Amino acid sequence: LGKLPVEPSSIDFLICISRSHEYPGGSWFDEISRALKPGGTLLVYKILQSAPRETEKRQLLLAGFLDAKGVQRSSNAVLTVVVSSIVKAKKASWKIGTSFALKKGTKAPVKLQIDDDSDLIDEDSLLTEEDLKKPQIPVGDCEIGTTKKACKNCTCGRAEEEEKVKLGLTTEQLNNPQSSCGSCGLGDAFRCGTCPYKGLPPFKLGEKVSLSSNFLVADI
Amino acid sequence: MGEKSRKPLLVLYASQTGNALDAAERVGREAERRGCPVILSSMDEFDANSLTLEKTVIFVVSTTGQGDAPDAMKVFWKYLLQKNLPKSWLEGVHYAVFGLGDSGYQKFNFVAKKLDRRLHDLGASAIVERGLGDDQHPSGYEGALDPWMTSLWRVLYQINPTFFPHGPDYIPPTSQLLDQPKYQIVYHELGLLQAGLSVVSDSKSPAMEIERARSMSPAKLSYDKSTPDAFLKMVRNEPLTRKGCGRDVRHFEFEFFPSTISYDVGDVLEVLPSQNPDLVDAFIQRCNLDPEAFITVCPKQRGSHHLLDGSKSGQALPINLKKYVELAMDVTSASPRRYFFEVMSYFATAEHEKERLEYFVSPEGRDDLYQYNQKERRTVLEVLEDFPSVQMPFEWLVELVPPLRKRAFSIASSPSAHPNQVHLTVSVVSWTTPFKRKRMGLCSSWLASLDPLQGVTIPAWFHKGSLPAPPPSLPLILIGPGTGCAPFRGFLAERAAQDTSSSAAPIMFFFGCRNEGDDFLYRDLWLSHSHDGGLLSEARGGGFYVAFSRDQPQKVYVQHKMREQSQKIWAALSEGGAAIYVAGSSTNMPSDVMLAVEEIISKEGGVAREAAAVLIRRLERDGKYHVEAWS
Numbered sequence: 001l002g003k004l005p006v007e008p009s010s011i012d013f014l015i016c017i018s019r020s021h022e023y024p025g026g027s028w029f030d031e032i033s034r035a036l037k038p039g040g041t042l043l044v045y046k047i048l049q050s051a052p053r054e055t056e057k058r059q060l061l062l063a064g065f066l067d068a069k070g071v072q073r074s075s076n077a078v079l080t081v082v083v084s085s086i087v088k089a090k091k092a093s094w095k096i097g098t099s100f101a102l103k104k105g106t107k108a109p110v111k112l113q114i115d116d117d118s119d120l121i122d123e124d125s126l127l128t129e130e131d132l133k134k135p136q137i138p139v140g141d142c143e144i145g146t147t148k149k150a151c152k153n154c155t156c157g158r159a160e161e162e163e164k165v166k167l168g169l170t171t172e173q174l175n176n177p178q179s180s181c182g183s184c185g186l187g188d189a190f191r192c193g194t195c196p197y198k199g200l201p202p203f204k205l206g207e208k209v210s211l212s213s214n215f216l217v218a219d220i
Numbered sequence: 221m222g223e224k225s226r227k228p229l230l231v232l233y234a235s236q237t238g239n240a241l242d243a244a245e246r247v248g249r250e251a252e253r254r255g256c257p258v259i260l261s262s263m264d265e266f267d268a269n270s271l272t273l274e275k276t277v278i279f280v281v282s283t284t285g286q287g288d289a290p291d292a293m294k295v296f297w298k299y300l301l302q303k304n305l306p307k308s309w310l311e312g313v314h315y316a317v318f319g320l321g322d323s324g325y326q327k328f329n330f331v332a333k334k335l336d337r338r339l340h341d342l343g344a345s346a347i348v349e350r351g352l353g354d355d356q357h358p359s360g361y362e363g364a365l366d367p368w369m370t371s372l373w374r375v376l377y378q379i380n381p382t383f384f385p386h387g388p389d390y391i392p393p394t395s396q397l398l399d400q401p402k403y404q405i406v407y408h409e410l411g412l413l414q415a416g417l418s419v420v421s422d423s424k425s426p427a428m429e430i431e432r433a434r435s436m437s438p439a440k441l442s443y444d445k446s447t448p449d450a451f452l453k454m455v456r457n458e459p460l461t462r463k464g465c466g467r468d469v470r471h472f473e474f475e476f477f478p479s480t481i482s483y484d485v486g487d488v489l490e491v492l493p494s495q496n497p498d499l500v501d502a503f504i505q506r507c508n509l510d511p512e513a514f515i516t517v518c519p520k521q522r523g524s525h526h527l528l529d530g531s532k533s534g535q536a537l538p539i540n541l542k543k544y545v546e547l548a549m550d551v552t553s554a555s556p557r558r559y560f561f562e563v564m565s566y567f568a569t570a571e572h573e574k575e576r577l578e579y580f581v582s583p584e585g586r587d588d589l590y591q592y593n594q595k596e597r598r599t600v601l602e603v604l605e606d607f608p609s610v611q612m613p614f615e616w617l618v619e620l621v622p623p624l625r626k627r628a629f630s631i632a633s634s635p636s637a638h639p640n641q642v643h644l645t646v647s648v649v650s651w652t653t654p655f656k657r658k659r660m661g662l663c664s665s666w667l668a669s670l671d672p673l674q675g676v677t678i679p680a681w682f683h684k685g686s687l688p689a690p691p692p693s694l695p696l697i698l699i700g701p702g703t704g705c706a707p708f709r710g711f712l713a714e715r716a717a718q719d720t721s722s723s724a725a726p727i728m729f730f731f732g733c734r735n736e737g738d739d740f741l742y743r744d745l746w747l748s749h750s751h752d753g754g755l756l757s758e759a760r761g762g763g764f765y766v767a768f769s770r771d772q773p774q775k776v777y778v779q780h781k782m783r784e785q786s787q788k789i790w791a792a793l794s795e796g797g798a799a800i801y802v803a804g805s806s807t808n809m810p811s812d813v814m815l816a817v818e819e820i821i822s823k824e825g826g827v828a829r830e831a832a833a834v835l836i837r838r839l840e841r842d843g844k845y846h847v848e849a850w851s
Contacts, residue, residue: 120301126337127330134323187606188655189576189592199655202606 004035011035017045029063036091043071044087056087065089174209228257229383232266233280234293238439238622240320242557243353243365244280247318249399249559250369253392254384264292268299274313276376281335282320285851286810287327300338310344314379316372317346318365322355326811347375359590362558366583398566400520401615403438408514408538426451430492430679432539433547436517439623448492448679450476452642454672460645465738468648469703470668473633476680479640483631485710486687489642490626492679493663495552503551503601504542509614511542517618547624551600553662554622555593560603563616570609577607596653627663630685630803630848632706634714645706645741647805686848687801689714692724695798697789699813701732701767701778704804705741707848715755726762727755728785728792732778734770763788778809779816789817790824799844810849
């Protein structure tokens with residue numbers, strides 16, 4: 001069995017007509033594959049049906065060809081020989097030695113084939129009695145000064161109470177700030193929970209505390 | 221038994237506002253510090269079908285206010301809900317779920333709970349009990365995340381010791397703890413730029429500047445459009461509330477360009493707020509940045525999982541640094557997260573600052589950090605000013621400063637009645653913090669401060685919301701207390717315009733506010749439509765009902781008014797085929813309204829409550845019940 005007298009990857013379309021009972025075997029396939037261009041088509045005509053179509057297709061696939069399918073004989077076939085089966089296959093369209101990076105997932109959102117919502121289970125059925133209970137964190141404790149601030153759309157009146165609360169500092173404390181702990185001037189990050197200067201920007205001891213633009217004016 | 225290969229740990233997250241992303245990144249970081257490689261991916265970038273190929277998956281999902289899954293999870297979740305998935309589909313897959321939610325809402329962490337159950341039903345095995353983070357906890361979701369992670373590492377180690385070569389409690393020595401920044405900043409010589417492309421003149425175009433800045437930003441989401449759909453010019457800014465009553469709600473009218481943009485009633489307008497230029501300057505000075513520099517932001521190659529369009533950012537045109545800060549980095553309103561403080565601690569040169577920061581980041585200091593930072597809504601600028609010795613390199617700032625987010629509003633105008641214009645009804649957000657500082661919402665107060673004569677242009681995006689525009693023949697039951705009335709102003713105007721050509725179906729509108737004299741928004745408009753055969757008039761078969769919650773000792777809300785009209789509502793639903801639309805800004809209102817509808821159906825239709833609930837679900841499925849709730 002010699003080689004086909006062609007350059008590698010040069011043939012677009014190769015027709016193999018076989019009379020023998022055996023299918024073109026592995027070495028033949030290698031040669032055909034070498035000759036075919038990437039993406040080129042191979043047609044195999046069998047004179048005598050020797051194996052079921054499926055087997056032929058599988059053998060082609062195992063040999064590295066893609067899209068193996070049976071082909072109906074067209075009424076204006078060129079061949080004068082009676083053929084019992086025609087199978088068509090394709091050589092893979094990448095060259096030997098090519099590589100490409102694996103996609104790490106698509107950028108477009110994954111498309112679904114589900115059209116009808118009735119194919120989905122009822123998600124609310126996934127919840128148990130236990131699930132429907134909320135954890136016992138004391139809500140309703142809306143006093144100012146405790147942890148959570150008033151909600152943006154406060155309906156209980158806390159937000160207005162908060163607005164009315166004034167600073168608890170005397171003028172003396174503002175004009176001449178002193179700090180026994182030494183941390184009051186450093187800013188909120190360092191102040192104790194009970195520091196009278198809480199909420200004010202950092203300042204230097206002894207210097208008048210500026211109720212700066214950051215504080216009372218809107219943070220626009 | 222063969223050696224178990226060390227596959228990376230897969231962490232899938234679904235984040236709406238960025239919190240679940242932060243939590244997921246933290247999980248990833250902690251795993252990597254213990255020696256376990258991690259793949260971090262948003263659910264909308266992961267093919268649910270390949271879940272079966274995974275050995276161990278960690279899910280971090282948040283639940284939105286109304287109990288819904290974040291947008292990024294919708295497709296994935298739908299996939300999992302398919303009836304024909306076999307019970308053993310995920311056999312052999314180990315998983316753990318952490319949810320972020322708020323127990324102030326009735327549907328607390330429903331998404332995480334449902335996901336946990338569904339995965340289990342599909343044959344996967346939970347390796348730890350689901351963790352449920354809660355905003356109401358003294359330290360927010362971190363309160364639940366810390367202990368959950370501790371048990372997670374222990375269990376993972378038991379299952380496969382090769383996950384953590386040094387054991388599950390390993391903490392690398394401090395010097396190795398600082399990770400690499402994920403992004404690099406490339407500085408460009410202005411001279412070269414001018415010689416090359418006409419970048420400088422291009423960059424004068426506001427649309428291009430915005431596009432460039434926002435597409436380079438690390439926080440860009442895959443489905444987010446960087447280029448604005450339109451620019452707005454304000455033509456009217458009017459208060460709708462009585463001055464000094466405690467609430468400031470404004471009516472804004474804008475013209476938009478290009479005029480080829482079209483929208484529908486019920487749509488949503490997103491606006492990019494402007495930051496106070498003095499504060500931006502203060503930030504740039506504080507961080508020793510060069511406001512005149514031109515930069516591009518590129519991800520560092522090592523396994524970057526943030527979705528930046530690779531081709532774009534590699535050859536992205538440079539942008540002025542100050543512009544980038546203005547347009548993409550929120551330094552004046554959003555609070556940084558815990559990791560920001562952690563990285564700060566490495567760059568603090570003053571001993572007491574470093575100590576304090578390390579304390580804040582430790583488990584002991586977690587609650588105090590939450591008090592100082594999240595509860596107070598500290599801004600990045602404020603935090604940096606409180607720790608003056610910290611000099612953080614710009615690439616860290618770019619990665620860690622919260623992205624400037626667009627703000628969404630329901631459109632209050634109608635394209636037919638207000639051609640080329642878009643109107644908004646905006647409540648100016650203001651509150652006092654626990655430390656008695658007065659704070660205001662960035663976007664709402666900025667819009668309120670604008671004067672039409674200034675001619676400021678506002679970048680805007682239009683998109684669909686949860687309220688589809690109703691055809692004129694569909695009878696409507698609208699419930700929209702407070703600013704919830706905004707989209708319905710649009711509905712009414714549109715229908716009035718349609719009414720001139722052919723008779724449109726009537727509307728029952730339920731409005732609510734605090735006091736008739738203080739915040740009865742658009743009073744004259746509603747009243748005019750409820751007389752003389754208007755769409756809200758009884759004569760037409762419509763109605764206008766107002767609940768003034770505080771005008772009497774007991775609270776009266778929209779649902780009370782609805783119950784008073786139960787017969788009419790039932791007739792509209794059962795005979796008229798009416799659709800129900802609910803809009804507004806309250807945690808409980810939508811569920812209170814739904815309960816009222818359930819009661820009405822049960823009472824007037826003569827069916828049990830369960831049957832009424834089923835009927836409501838059918839209405840939802842048939843597109844006859846819509847809710848747009850914002851917080």
